[in-house]
Amino acid sequence: MIRIRQIKINVNMDSPSLLEKKISQKLKISNRDIIKYEISKRSIDARDKKNILYVYEVDVEIKNEGKVLDRINSSDIFSYVEEKYVFPTTINMMNSRPIIVGSGPAGLFSAYMLASSGFNPIILERGERVEDRINTVEKFFKDNVLDPNSNVQFGEGGAGTFSDGKLNTLTKDNLRCKKVFEIFVECGAPKEILYTHNPHIGTDILREVIINMRNKIISMGGEFRYRSCVTDLKTHKGKITGVIVNNNEEINSNYVVLAIGHSARDTFKMLRNKHVSMKPKNFAIGVRVEHPRSMIDNWQYGDFSKNLGAASYKLTYQTKEGRGVYSFCMCPGGFVVNASSEEGRLVVNGMSNHARSEKNSNSAIVVSVSPKDFGDDLFAGMAYQRLLEEKAYKLCNGVIPVQLYKDFCDNTVSSEFGKITPNTKGSYDFGNIRSILPKFVSDSIIEAMPEFGKKIKGFDRSDTIFLGVETRTSSPVVIERDDSFESSIKGLYPCGEGAGYAGGITTAAIDGVKVAEEIVLSLK
Numbered sequence: 001m002i003r004i005r006q007i008k009i010n011v012n013m014d015s016p017s018l019l020e021k022k023i024s025q026k027l028k029i030s031n032r033d034i035i036k037y038e039i040s041k042r043s044i045d046a047r048d049k050k051n052i053l054y055v056y057e058v059d060v061e062i063k064n065e066g067k068v069l070d071r072i073n074s075s076d077i078f079s080y081v082e083e084k085y086v087f088p089t090t091i092n093m094m095n096s097r098p099i100i101v102g103s104g105p106a107g108l109f110s111a112y113m114l115a116s117s118g119f120n121p122i123i124l125e126r127g128e129r130v131e132d133r134i135n136t137v138e139k140f141f142k143d144n145v146l147d148p149n150s151n152v153q154f155g156e157g158g159a160g161t162f163s164d165g166k167l168n169t170l171t172k173d174n175l176r177c178k179k180v181f182e183i184f185v186e187c188g189a190p191k192e193i194l195y196t197h198n199p200h201i202g203t204d205i206l207r208e209v210i211i212n213m214r215n216k217i218i219s220m221g222g223e224f225r226y227r228s229c230v231t232d233l234k235t236h237k238g239k240i241t242g243v244i245v246n247n248n249e250e251i252n253s254n255y256v257v258l259a260i261g262h263s264a265r266d267t268f269k270m271l272r273n274k275h276v277s278m279k280p281k282n283f284a285i286g287v288r289v290e291h292p293r294s295m296i297d298n299w300q301y302g303d304f305s306k307n308l309g310a311a312s313y314k315l316t317y318q319t320k321e322g323r324g325v326y327s328f329c330m331c332p333g334g335f336v337v338n339a340s341s342e343e344g345r346l347v348v349n350g351m352s353n354h355a356r357s358e359k360n361s362n363s364a365i366v367v368s369v370s371p372k373d374f375g376d377d378l379f380a381g382m383a384y385q386r387l388l389e390e391k392a393y394k395l396c397n398g399v400i401p402v403q404l405y406k407d408f409c410d411n412t413v414s415s416e417f418g419k420i421t422p423n424t425k426g427s428y429d430f431g432n433i434r435s436i437l438p439k440f441v442s443d444s445i446i447e448a449m450p451e452f453g454k455k456i457k458g459f460d461r462s463d464t465i466f467l468g469v470e471t472r473t474s475s476p477v478v479i480e481r482d483d484s485f486e487s488s489i490k491g492l493y494p495c496g497e498g499a500g501y502a503g504g505i506t507t508a509a510i511d512g513v514k515v516a517e518e519i520v521l522s523l524k
Contacts, residue, residue, distance in 0.1 A: 002065060003080035007056040011307050014054050023060055026077060027068055035061040043197035049302035085179040087113055092523040097122050098255040099243055101230045104158020105505045106496025107259035108213055109512035112183060115220035117520060123222060124245060126229035127155030130210050137162065141425045144398055146340055149229060152349065153263040153341035157210040160505045164331045164352040165201035167193055169506040180509045187212035198312055202354025233274050240491035254491050255519055259512060261498040262475035263341050265382055272378060277480040277488035280381050281500055284328065285388060285441060286366035287433060288348050288467040292420060293333045293361045299456050310356035313456060317448040323367055325448035328473055330363035332356045336467050338400055338426030345389035347471050348400055351425065360423040364470040367444045381476030391436040392469040400424055401431035406462035408434055409446055418463025433468040475500050485518040493519065
């Protein structure tokens with residue numbers, strides 16, 4: 001196999017036939033000598049707005065590979081042997097079925113890998129299966145009646161089910177990452193996620209992927225139980241022996257994967273009562289901002305935006321006092337959603353369908369906070385989140401508070417919109433979001449916005465819409481684990497974003513795979 005880098009094609013001219021022609025030109029061979037090729041990566045070079053390019057990396061199988069390589073002298077063309085992911089095997093079996101607590105990406109992928117090896121996992125999910133969860137959440141968006149166990153945060157698929165379904169990550173764990181993406185594709189995700197630079201699935205397609213993944217796990221011997229909240233752990237001499245479900249049902253197991261997500265606050269408290277070792281961690285808080293999608297698209301792609309769809313951005317800034325301000329969970333062509341999971345508290349998030357075709361693009365603009373801001377107690381960060389969410393709920397009687405950027409700066413309640421109107425799932429009303437946030441957070445955002453406006457023209461336009469409040473950027477605690485991925489209770493494996501070891505769908509899924517590996521390796 002030959003790998004070729006830096007094949008550039010104008011996005012308006014892109015086609016499989018032109019790509020094949022470019023491959024032939026790079027290798028100085030005839031098209032007939034190409035046996036097959038696969039796209040390894042495809043990114044976009046948008047530095048020249050008059051000539052935006054796809055930049056391809058491809059793996060090619062050709063006739064007479066050795067002779068072709070001998071006559072080519074280029075660092076962008078070289079022999080390549082693809083390395084395949086291999087899940088560990090064992091001839092030993094478990095003395096009990098493994099339990100997976102939570103069916104977000106970490107839980108699903110841990111369950112998938114264990115099921116594929118014949119270990120018949122039991123997946124316990126406090127919320128509903130995704131088909132029923134969709135109806136419950138849509139009813140919440142319409143009527144504002146919350147189900148505390150089945151909502152945007154809780155239920156099959158985890159919080160990512162109602163998101164952009166973005167898969168971009170900074171991980172260098174290429175083998176596991178590719179395996180995760182291959183499983184997604186097998187379960188119905190677009191094949192393009194295998195090679196695009198910033199892959200995403202979209203909430204609409206992701207829901208179908210989750211259903212297919214569940215059915216695949218069941219076909220391999222897994223079992224799903226919904227409306228099954230783990231309310232206690234069973235232990236003996238420092239080892240896990242099982243779980244208690246819904247305060248009354250006992251399920252025995254010596255292997256429990258704890259993939260609970262970052263919003264399982266009641267579970268965090270139960271773990272402290274069981275003396276599971278945890279520590280507080282940093283996270284970030286702030287607001288959602290909405291801009292016209294056309295404005296963001298034109299900034300990124302200019303006249304090519306019609307061909308390239310909704311554009312993404314990533315912004316960072318450090319304030320004069322050293323605070324980090326950054327965009328988070330950017331949702332091109334999407335919605336801002338009421339993502340509440342507790343009565344009397346309100347939090348927002350972003351969500352996009354695969355087409356990313358809605359009128360606005362949104363992202364969180366958040367400020368880093370640490371125990372220096374909220375206190376050193378284990379659950380001080382969680383209390384901090386709850387305080388802000390309570391303020392947000394009370395500010396507009398349970399609906400999403402909205403405010404124009406200029407009025408946020410002036411510390412006044414908005415009375416009318418400019419040229420931008422909100423695109424939300426869930427009702428909204430005008431309110432002074434600055435009254436929700438700590439002063440240093442508001443001041444940091446106000447300082448950062450003009451700097452972001454220098455990078456994206458119009459980002460700090462006066463009618464930019466702020467929506468509050470964003471607090472669930474990551475887990476407020478870390479559930480500590482050792483080199484074998486076990487917690488202070490042996491056999492209990494903290495996993496994914498809620499445990500503090502991931503940040504998004506891909507890294508949570510990879511962590512689920514790692515935990516499944518460690519469980520199998522423990523059997524040897």
